Amino acid sequence: MEVLIQALVPVFGLILLGQFLRRVHFPGDGFWPLAERFTYYVLFPPMLLYKLGNAQIPTSAYGDIALVVIAMAATITLLMVVLQLWQRWSGAVFSSVYQGAIRFNSFVGLAAAGLMLGDDGLSLFAVGVAINVPLLNLLCILMFSVMVGQGPVRLVPMLKAIVTNPLIVGSVAGAIWGYLGIGFHPIIARFLEPLSSMALPLGLLTVGAGLQFKALRHASMPFVLSSALKLVLLPVVTAGLAAWLGIDGLMLQVLILLAALPTASSAYILARQLGGDAPLMAGIISGQTLLAILIMPVMLGLLT
Template structure:
């Protein structure tokens, strides 16, 4: 599928969310409630539905997970080295870490479905199960100098994360060999079908372009690093691990995604530079529509 056409429904839904929020078409209370519904019910249903049916090839998947972990840790170590070299303050360093290793699950899963079908969505769901705990722990560690004692709280939060729980239950059900009753299967499909459109509209509602002006140069450099540099690094690391072509493509798409909107919430919680985080989230999401087709053309 042409990359522009693949991205069109995603960009359109994100744009809808931005317009709805700025014009007040939907009441302010809608956004918090819709995000809560999606986070605790709809998106977990989507993950469980995908993982309960995926054919797990543990040998090839293990190499995929190893490559994923190596890339996340490699990026984190480079950023930590830059932190000490340039004496980057903690309240900004946590922003930079999140901007390079966290990912927008709604955009990712939507894109996987459009590009690779059910197989791509299932692969992405298994990647999420590994990536979410790791990136959350690394993100919190990047704020630890100003938030001592919070790591234990975050580990508990990761264990309670509904997305992680859905992934683990989905894999467990898959391994059990049980057959899901048709009624429950259809219910999960109905719930799952609502998740991605609602999630993408919420992504658009969270964009804050007014925050770009104060640090535009720094935000632009950060966005280019994430949307171009990190995926190219991923491509070569994945090649080095000898991954299958589909696994390489899925991993590159994963690391080409803009950072998660939830990064803003974590940054505020740890008293980081939330204005900078909002600017980075907004610019990365905007530039993704341009960088992604070019990146796919370059690498594949």
């Protein structure tokens, strides 16, 4: 547990520092959206390419991760359908609770994997990102279409956005590079390495700067249930699936970390664009990120 806490304190410390800097308006309110965009499009793809390109991941790992990730998504989706039969939320509320229960913050996960599990763990986590991001985006878009129904969802632009997602592009390119065993020329490696070093701290600062604590006024039963599903139940279900499949060691740690993360900051954008409850979504994002400071070490300590 002590090792986990030591690894996670810097992660959440940077998030809280980002929130503090945003509150004191330093270096300026216009800086943070640009920094997030810069990190997302410029820093993360080279980092994923570099880490995965240097990694030696067994072919079987891709199938194991895909199987558990799909089972995780199917389990949470089924539970949410059952929960909706009991709660009878509006479509807008349900879609936000669903996003909160199933999506994950890639910035926090990549940083935590790098600090806790080293380059091998970070590489395996990146494989999980490459599989999970398109799957979860498609599921969330489908839920919006069914539950909110504000006209037909334009599937082709959504698929294009998923395929061109920088995290997916970097992960897939890195996985192919690593599989082929090409390696990096020293000049290229010296170019990619500093970009990789910049990505995680700046990404965490932007996560903190994006938190909206005022949105916690909307915290209610939907927030509680969404957070319980995401931060507690999903890691437990994932541990059970991994045990059933005989997965242990580093792979188990990566899967539990993937399951225990707070929901994605980008869920707010999707809620706003497709007719979800955006204020509730902002509260779920901010609240889960704060709760994860306490809950993530406990879940990782108990289940790995």
